[in-house]
Amino acid sequence: MLDRRAGAMPKPTPLLKGFEREVAKAKPTAKRQVIFDEATTGLALIVTPKGKSSFSIVARDPVGRQVWKQIGQPSLMTVAKARELAAVAVARVKAGETDILPDEAPKAAPETFKVVAERFVKRWVDKGGKKQDGVPLRSKREIERQLATYVYPRWQSKPFLSIRRGVVTALMDDLVDNNGPVQADRVLATLAKLFNWYRQYDEHYVSPVIPEMKRSGSHRDRARTRILNDDEIRSVWAACDKVGTFGAFVKVALLTGQRRAKVAAMRWADIEDGVWTIPAEAREKVNAGALRLPKLALDIINAQPRAKENPFVFAGRGKKAFHSFSDGKEDLHAVAPIPPWVIHDLRRTAKSLMARAGVRPDISERALGHVIPGVEGTYDRHAYFEEKAAALEALAALVERVLKGEGDNVIPFKSAAS
Known part of the structure; x- marks a missing residue:
């Protein structure tokens, strides 16, 4: 009725x-x-x-x-x-109001920046970024470190949609003043990815990041040219004997020319019969692969104490690899106070020393684990094992002569084929 x-x-x-x-x-x-x-x-x-x-x-x-x-x-x-x-x-x-009708039901609390950022890591970083193939991005650890160190302390409780251009600019200025322009740009790049990823959830959302926020210029403009000269090599090498594990790490980094992360992650199991096989990481384009190490490098490696239940040559605390690079660098500088340098400069120094010893550029590139561009990189699948071994031998021989003050007396490099 x-x-x-x-x-x-x-x-x-x-x-x-x-x-x-x-x-x-x-x-x-x-x-x-x-x-x-x-x-x-x-x-x-x-x-x-x-x-x-x-x-x-x-x-x-x-x-x-x-x-x-x-x-x-x-x-x-x-x-x-x-x-x-x-x-x-x-x-x-x-009256100038944008919401013209009061909600009859209470609004849910706005999502905070940290909630959205954690979802970004879970749904984008962990899933493989653009590929979405389920393999986490290699940069995951660095992305999480940046968020935890530089962003969460300032923004974690802020409503995500309240973070606009002025808020981002203030963060960039703060990072430049306290952490340097390069670090500020790295954080900006991470935030740009996060903001762009969020656009799929809101058709009206516009990322607050703009090109003018970059603080360190282009990569080409800020590319480093620093290498250690002979006097600096002698000074640093002598100081390495006084700073324990970090000193041994620096010597091996110079003698192999490998990236900091690769040398730090060196495991005893990766070295067999004098050959160091560098494990490939997910999404890694290329690395140096298998390297027969020169005697000078092997002697340093074999002199490292084997920590119980720690698989790494350069052992850190517990079962972890050594990672106290900042502290080690400070200790080294206190003994050898040369002009500012970073660990990656050793890689550039190794490349320059190999050129000085007569190593062909394409061979030293392969020894360093660089991507070989163009047709050569696409079609030349030769492993160059012997050639890389000879290049590292030439590098070690030149380092030894430099340490003796005989760096100008360079013995011409002989390829594996000669």
Whole structure:
């Protein structure tokens, strides 16, 4: 039985008057119709040629701009309710409000930056980035470190959508002042990926990152040229004997020319019969592969104490590899206070020394584990095992002569084929 007290029975159309009658009898036409309610300021019924009807309001905001907003549909809302909402909506537009209707249900708390960032790591970084192949990005550890060290302390509780251009710029300025422009740019690159990834969840979202936020210029502009000269090599080598594990690490890094992470991750199991096989990481384009190490490097490696249950040649605490590079560098500098240098400069120094010893550039590139560009890199699949071994022997021989003060007396490099 119909409940008349609830007002469930609509009035017959002939009994309706004014705007109510217009709403009830409105039909689509070839053109879009806008039918205003004379009894309510700003309220209109809009009927499209396809038959879609809606209640909308129109009013001018404080700067005089005309604002149209939809407030409901005739099929779901009575004219009386539309008039009630229109009065509220028009007043809010005139007051400059963007949310023209108060929510009937309480809004959920906005997502914080940390919540969104953790979802980014889970759904983008852990899943393989653009490839989405389930293999975590090689940069995962660095991304998590940057967020935990530089971003969460400042932003973790901030609503994600409140982080706009000025907030990012303030962070960049702070990082430049306290951590340097290169680190600031690395954090900016991570944030740019995060903000761009978030766009899929909100069609209106615009990343706050712009090119002008970069602080250290282009990679080409800031490319390092530092190498250690002979006097510096002698000074650092002597100081290495006084700083324990880090000193041995520095010597092997110079004698092999490998990246810091590769040398630090060297395991006893990776070395067999004098050959160091460098494990390939997921997504790694190339590395030096198998290297027969020169006697000078092997002597340093074999002199390292074997820590119980620690598989690494340069052992850190517990079962971890050595990673106290900053502390080790400070200790080394205290003994050998040469002009500023970083560990990666040893790799550039090794490349330069091999050139000085007569090693062909393409061989030294392979010994360092660089990608060989162009057709040669695509079609030449030779392992160059003997050639790389000879290059490292030439490097070690030149280092020994430098340590004796005989660096100018260079013995010409002989390839494995000669």
